[in-house]
């Protein structure tokens with residue numbers, strides 16, 4: 189195998205004899221030679237009925253060469269092979285016999301079947317979502333009666349991961365959003381000499397809408413996906429099954445701390461987003477010639493505590509839902525490594541869609557309630 | 560002139576975060592030999608394997624494979640050429656989860672040879688047939704059992720007919736009949752093609768059936784405690800751990 193001369197010297201020769209056609213293989217038939225000779229061998233075999241494989245000129249044979257000879261001339265009788273060559277050929281013959289060529293079941297595409305299958309999939313998914321919500325709610329109630337079920341150390345770990353570590357990103361994002369909003373809205377407002385109202389506009393949109401929403405996007409991207417990947421890996425590795433069999437309440441141990449942490453942290457993130465956004469806006473106002481006292485009095489006049497509280501309440505709801513979607517995506521992961529990636533994607537997409545939809549619902553609700 | 564050994568390990572030492580796993584591991588493996596690495600769980604057998612193929616940095620010593628030092632390979636082409644002649648079966652199987660077993664076996668063929676697609680498919684099927692997985696070629700790794708994953712890992716390691724094969728616990732998790740079949744396959748391939756095997760295993764029967772020579776690592780000693788023919792070690796060794804190992808006694 190190593191350093192043998194003339195590795196490319198293998199060749200095939202087809203000849204007619206009385207007993208039938210004879211395929212002779214000569215030289216060192218290794219993988220490189222097989223790659224070169226494969227089409228020729230198959231052409232020779234296609235003529236049909238090679239009766240004899242003449243291997244007397246074959247110096248060495250590897251598994252690829254053997255597979256080629258056996259594919260070209262499955263019925264032929266090998267002749268003149270040296271002992272190692274015969275051994276390789278016999279072994280690969282047994283191997284091929286043990287591995288029948290796959291018959292691919294051709295399932296024709298039926299649109300009706302596909303629609304039906306998709307519908308059943310959606311319904312099944314909806315049912316499992318409802319089951320997840322129910323199970324989590326029941327476990328949460330049980331944990332209220334028996335607080336020991338909830339692991340405080342886990343909650344703290346998640347509070348740190350979900351919250352503290354997201355602070356820099358949130359502050360940066362909020363500040364930039366504040367700068368952008370203030371700057372962009374000052375341009376049209378200046379035409380009416382109404383630049384002084386920039387703080388109202390930016391303040392209200394941040395506190396009521398953008399703060400919670402952007403914090404939710406940060407949470408979905410950073411945390412929802414992480415939850416899904418973490419729990420998805422545990423599911424794929426059968427760790428979740430192991431927990432259940434040990435009698436440990438998997439929902440209480442894995443889901444509740446994450447839900448609680450995300451729900452507690454989201455108002456904080458939204459508040460940070462608001463504050464840094466207002467700071468950014470104040471900076472822009474200063475460059476436009478409005479002192480921070482003017483900004484402050486505008487905000488005081490127009491922003492109410494209800495605006496803030498409504499926004500923070502929304503944020504808490506977003507946190508709960510994003511974490512729930514992330515956990516469920518992880519726990520319902522399929523098998524194999526791709527399942528983990530799919531779960532993470534589902535968590536982020538599901539989380540963002542859910543908060544946008546919820547935000548719409550909240551808008552209607554707050555309007556009706558006059559908040 | 561004596562033939563250059565396939566593996567030459569000179570005073571290998573590996574440490575993780577300052578904790579020495581083993582040191583002064585020195586041995587040679589000759590062509591066509593089935594070389595067994597023995598030792599208790601956690602003594603560093605898998606680590607030694609990874610150190611030999613350059614996946615774990617050596618704290619000391621040098622390792623030569625097929626006459627070349629992987630760590631000193633200057634350019635990528637040299638590394639690739641060397642790696643092409645090495646097959647590894649990982650302890651965990653390490654199959655690619657998004658590919659079927661057949662595609663797993665085809666991957667090295669696709670990467671390193673010019674074989675046309677039907678040739679690769681036929682060869683991959685044959686390799687799976689060798690390890691008794693002929694009927695599972697179209698399955699995904701997530702759909703097979705642990706023992707099947709081991710065997711698929713062996714089929715993939717053997718895809719290119721490498722002259723040097725590392726197998727990390729090939730028999731673990733297999734029933735005795737399949738395990739014996741695998742042993743016979745290893746012996747046959749070594750005899751017919753001069754392939755060198757480095758096998759990590761705990762199975763006494765397997766060690767005695769296939770091992771030409773072995774070394775034994777030990778966790779307490781942090782290194783080798785025995786080297787030689789396993790059958791002779793069983794009869795003649797005076798080292799308490801070696802004796803206990805071969806007699807299946809608790810230490």
Ligand SMILES: Nc1ncnc2c1ncn2[C@@H]1O[C@H](COP(=O)(O)OP(=O)(O)OP(=O)(O)O)[C@@H](O)[C@H]1O
Pocket residue numbers: 575576580598599600601602603604605606607650
């Ligand atoms: N990446 C790593 N970082 C730190 N320590 C490690 C690492 N890999 C292995 N170890 C340690 O090195 C030691 C040897 O591990 P190794 O996997 O080689 O054992 P082994 O002999 O193969 O055991 P087994 O028979 O159970 O497979 C163990 O104590 C392990 O904790």
Ligand SMILES: [Mg+2]
Pocket residue numbers: 604605606650727
């Ligand atoms: Mg190991």
